[in-house]
Amino acid sequence: MTRTLKIAILSLGTACGTTGAEPFTYPAQVVGPGPGPHALGDWQITLTRADVAVGPIYFCATAAASPDLCEVAVAELTVPFVADALTTAPEQLAEVTSLPGEIHSAMLDYGVSWFPTQTDPTVMTGLGHSARLVGEAVRGDMSVKFDAIIDLPPPTRGSPALVGVYTSTTEEVPTRVELGLPVHAWLGGVDWDDLAAAGASADIRPGDPAHTAIVFAMTVQPPSFRWSAD
Amino acid sequence: MPHPALHFPFLAALSLAACGGTGDVQVFLAAEDTIPEGLEPGTGDEQIVDGWTVTYTKFLVTFGNFRASRSSDPDDELRDDTILVVDMRGLPPGGLVVAEFTDVAAERWDRVGYDLRNADDDAAAAEGTSAADRDFMVEHGYSLYIAGEMTKPDGQACDPDEPDVCEPQARVTFAWGLRAGTAFDDCAGAEGDAGFAVPQGGTVQVKPTIHGDHWFFNNITQGAERTERRAQWIADAQQNRDEDTSLDELRATPAAKLFTMALGYNLSGAQIPIVTAYDFLEAQARTIGDFQGEGECPTRSALP
Numbered sequence: 385m386t387r388t389l390k391i392a393i394l395s396l397g398t399a400c401g402t403t404g405a406e407p408f409t410y411p412a413q414v415v416g417p418g419p420g421p422h423a424l425g426d427w428q429i430t431l432t433r434a435d436v437a438v439g440p441i442y443f444c445a446t447a448a449a450s451p452d453l454c455e456v457a458v459a460e461l462t463v464p465f466v467a468d469a470l471t472t473a474p475e476q477l478a479e480v481t482s483l484p485g486e487i488h489s490a491m492l493d494y495g496v497s498w499f500p501t502q503t504d505p506t507v508m509t510g511l512g513h514s515a516r517l518v519g520e521a522v523r524g525d526m527s528v529k530f531d532a533i534i535d536l537p538p539p540t541r542g543s544p545a546l547v548g549v550y551t552s553t554t555e556e557v558p559t560r561v562e563l564g565l566p567v568h569a570w571l572g573g574v575d576w577d578d579l580a581a582a583g584a585s586a587d588i589r590p591g592d593p594a595h596t597a598i599v600f601a602m603t604v605q606p607p608s609f610r611w612s613a614d
Numbered sequence: 615m616p617h618p619a620l621h622f623p624f625l626a627a628l629s630l631a632a633c634g635g636t637g638d639v640q641v642f643l644a645a646e647d648t649i650p651e652g653l654e655p656g657t658g659d660e661q662i663v664d665g666w667t668v669t670y671t672k673f674l675v676t677f678g679n680f681r682a683s684r685s686s687d688p689d690d691e692l693r694d695d696t697i698l699v700v701d702m703r704g705l706p707p708g709g710l711v712v713a714e715f716t717d718v719a720a721e722r723w724d725r726v727g728y729d730l731r732n733a734d735d736d737a738a739a740a741e742g743t744s745a746a747d748r749d750f751m752v753e754h755g756y757s758l759y760i761a762g763e764m765t766k767p768d769g770q771a772c773d774p775d776e777p778d779v780c781e782p783q784a785r786v787t788f789a790w791g792l793r794a795g796t797a798f799d800d801c802a803g804a805e806g807d808a809g810f811a812v813p814q815g816g817t818v819q820v821k822p823t824i825h826g827d828h829w830f831f832n833n834i835t836q837g838a839e840r841t842e843r844r845a846q847w848i849a850d851a852q853q854n855r856d857e858d859t860s861l862d863e864l865r866a867t868p869a870a871k872l873f874t875m876a877l878g879y880n881l882s883g884a885q886i887p888i889v890t891a892y893d894f895l896e897a898q899a900r901t902i903g904d905f906q907g908e909g910e911c912p913t914r915s916a917l918p
Contacts, residue, residue, distance in 0.1 A: 446800075446912060446913075447800065447912055447913040447914070536875075539833070539875070539878060539880040540840075545880075545882070546880075546882035546883070547836050547882055547883050548834060548836040548882060548883020548884075549882065549883065550883075550885075573868065573870045573889075593871075596870060596871075596874050596875065596876075597868075597870045597871075599875055600869065600870035600873065600874070600875075600881075601870070603880055603881055603882045604869075604881050604882065604884060604887060604888045605887065606882060
């Protein structure tokens with residue numbers, strides 16, 4: 385699918401010559417919630433590392449981005465990157481290639497893709513995973529240090545990890561898009577009481593209940609997109 | 615100079631003639647087979663892979679505001695503001711006529727939508743729907759009410775916190791009302807053909823179609839329904855093991871513990887944040903408005 389889209393948008397760049405539409409690029413900036421502490425219920429979470437692999441991302445004109453409904457992307461970010469979500473100042477990490485047009489939805493991978501021609505999902509960044517979240521959770525005199533390595537591959541071959549991500553811009557020619565990564569919210573479903581009861585430190589790995597909770601949150605609380613045009 | 619209005623009928627007639635005359639539109643509200651017939655266990659189309667059989671005893675929706683227009687002339691709109699509470703298990707074969715339009719331009723009406731609204735006093739009982747059902751929906755403001763049972767001879771209910779801890783449970787009932795009013799737009803047939811085409815001198819039948827299986831999906835459909843259907847989550851969310859899963863029990867069950875990646879769930883693209891099992895149910899209830907059978911209405915927006 386992703387390769388199909390890439391080809392499709394590049395083809396459009398030439399096919400649209402009759403309408404004068406030419407591809408253009410603009411920066412993708414990333415912001416995170418910072419190290420915290422972040423209040424999650426009774427727990428305070430402080431992050432010391434929050435690396436998140438993002439991309440590819442496909443931006444679609446339809447209200448529901450999916451391989452069925454978005455055969456041709458309006459814009460795309462084809463080179464996955466690793467964002468430091470501890471930063472609260474927008475940081476430029478990638479470039480979006482676009483044609484003029486409104487965007488109403490997106491689909492994306494968290495640095496692990498599964499192209500139609502591949503037998504297994506493929507890691508796309510040096511991080512080697514979808515995310516690495518390290519920090520400490522504290523509640524009163526209880527605490528637990530955690531190191532979470534998160535893998536979130538696409539559910540099926542040829543599909544992105546996330547589809548139908550809502551976003552909207554009426555700027556037909558944006559000059560910047562800002563991605564918000566709500567990593568603190570992704571930790572909200574973790575049962576910190578259980579983790580703390582098991583010991584002073586916890587390695588969260590695929591198959592663990594805490595990993596399941598984080599993956600679920602990354603799926604239903606996707607990155608946000610804020611568009612602007614100078 | 616004559617009054618401009620005097621010119622209009624002539625100009626309109628000229629315009630319609632240029633586009634191929636006029637035809638009629640009949641709008642039928644249709645139910646997916648899963649509503650009257652239920653769902654069987656198995657791996658085939660519309661079957662439940664984890665072995666449960668599902669039967670509905672009640673399936674009510676509040677339907678209305680059918681609309682259609684053409685991208686080429688957005689101001690020319692077909693609209694019927696009627697709001698109906700409809701017993702989807704009692705529809706005539708082929709569907710219930712909910713709107714009719716005559717002498718409309720014989721062209722493709724590519725922008726089609728309708729609402730499943732939260733019922734209010736404006737809602738009437740559709741033909742074949744009891745006054746009691748209509749009053750029930752209006753009293754609670756429901757857009758959807760479903761009741762039924764799931765059976766599985768060797769069924770189990772498992773603890774979401776400890777999935778290996780299970781008890782025998784061969785039958786689970788449910789009775790759920792939701793205020794999940796949603797507007798469904800940009801409807802297209804299963805082949806992706808937007809809206810419908812009106813034949814010159816003929817009648818096109820248009821079928822908004824309500825699906826009865828989306829809360830069994832392991833994803834939020836965007837376009838074609840490529841999904842597995844699973845019902846075990848309903849049994850597992852039942853906390854007191856009284857053979858009934860209530861909405862309160864769904865609200866008390868974290869979604870992340872039921873809808874796991876290991877079971878193939880991917881709930882990206884939901885219209886609302888999904889935290890509990892109830893949120894999952896509501897998110898799926900906001901997707902059941904489809905078109906011409908298996909076609910989709912992918913633009914969905916919440917209604918008050």
